[in-house]
Amino acid sequence: MNPFIFTTMLLGLMLGTTMALSSSHWLMVWMGLEINTLAIIPLMSQHHHPRATEAATKYFLTQATAATIMLFSATMNAWLTGLWHIQELTHPITSTMMITALALKLGLAPVHSWMPDVIQGLNLLTGLIMSTWQKLAPFTILMQIQTNTHPTMILFGLASTLIGGWGGLNQTQLRKIMAYSSIAHLGWMTLVMQFSPPLALLALLTYFVMTTATFLLFKLNKTTTINTLALSSTKLPAMTSMAPLLLLSLGGLPPMTGFMPKWMILQELTKQDLAPLATFAAISALLSLFFYLRLSYNMTLTTFPNTTTATTPWRLPTSKPSLPLAISTMMSLLLLPLTPTIITTLTQ
Numbered sequence: 001m002n003p004f005i006f007t008t009m010l011l012g013l014m015l016g017t018t019m020a021l022s023s024s025h026w027l028m029v030w031m032g033l034e035i036n037t038l039a040i041i042p043l044m045s046q047h048h049h050p051r052a053t054e055a056a057t058k059y060f061l062t063q064a065t066a067a068t069i070m071l072f073s074a075t076m077n078a079w080l081t082g083l084w085h086i087q088e089l090t091h092p093i094t095s096t097m098m099i100t101a102l103a104l105k106l107g108l109a110p111v112h113s114w115m116p117d118v119i120q121g122l123n124l125l126t127g128l129i130m131s132t133w134q135k136l137a138p139f140t141i142l143m144q145i146q147t148n149t150h151p152t153m154i155l156f157g158l159a160s161t162l163i164g165g166w167g168g169l170n171q172t173q174l175r176k177i178m179a180y181s182s183i184a185h186l187g188w189m190t191l192v193m194q195f196s197p198p199l200a201l202l203a204l205l206t207y208f209v210m211t212t213a214t215f216l217l218f219k220l221n222k223t224t225t226i227n228t229l230a231l232s233s234t235k236l237p238a239m240t241s242m243a244p245l246l247l248l249s250l251g252g253l254p255p256m257t258g259f260m261p262k263w264m265i266l267q268e269l270t271k272q273d274l275a276p277l278a279t280f281a282a283i284s285a286l287l288s289l290f291f292y293l294r295l296s297y298n299m300t301l302t303t304f305p306n307t308t309t310a311t312t313p314w315r316l317p318t319s320k321p322s323l324p325l326a327i328s329t330m331m332s333l334l335l336l337p338l339t340p341t342i343i344t345t346l347t348q
Helices: 004-021 026-044 050-081 094-104 114-120 126-132 133-144 151-167 174-193 196-221 227-235 237-251 260-272 275-300 325-335 337-348
Strands: none
Touching: 004 026, 004 337, 026 050, 026 126, 026 133, 050 094, 050 114, 050 174, 094 133, 094 151, 114 126, 114 174, 126 133, 126 174, 126 196, 133 174, 133 196, 151 174, 151 275, 174 196, 174 260, 196 227, 196 237, 196 260, 196 325, 196 337, 227 237, 227 275, 237 275, 237 325, 260 275, 260 337
């Protein structure tokens, strides 16, 4: 892709997200999300591969459907209440429709089926943008909707944690595994969003850091399937030794950073007298932990299944870890002791 066009598309992504985040009028929010969608589609189909074109088409149709429901819900709310303000979505029908539309944009279960197929058709860098930046605007809008323990939010959150864990169990493609990981993490955030928005934001930012480190590691390693992870130890021994810790942080094991949001979310759900919900969420985390352990096992304790008959070159190409990978990896592993400081900063 031409560098000028690539820069223009990235600026369009930032503009659309900024417009959606800074607006309090539903029409401006809708316009921001549409600019965001139209900016990322050329980035998705830039390689002219049939799978990339299919992913871009599926993404466009899904986002167009969600935007239509969203605009219809906002218009109906304005018709019923006379208000276009984002925090005045008071009618139960319009609020349910809006939450469903935003869940479709985010890829929450049970309206999640587009997400694994779309991320599978992208390269790792575009998949990283899809898993992180594209979640920011719909998630923040969902946080601003004033609801009093809306059952739809609980349903989406619980379904996402369970389906995100189950769906990743039998996958061999790393991008699909990361897509189901995204669904599971978003489910945890949705469960706690109504009770503690700062805690949901903390979980989102922590997920961004861990996912960035994981995608950059896969990109550095040039791996897209579980089997090719076995080559990591010969190419990148230092990063291979860090990778299991990074993956276990995504799974939410102490003493890594990923344990922090899960711990705080379970505590908050228990405070709200939702102990059964917290129990289901904790059990679903074990499902996600299983496929993270599979990745760790294949990366560090196995050898590549196929032996090559080609002559080994005298000089292997060297790839150096980048600064963003180093920073995000350290943050994914070492932020747990700063939990009180981070919580205090977010709740002020």
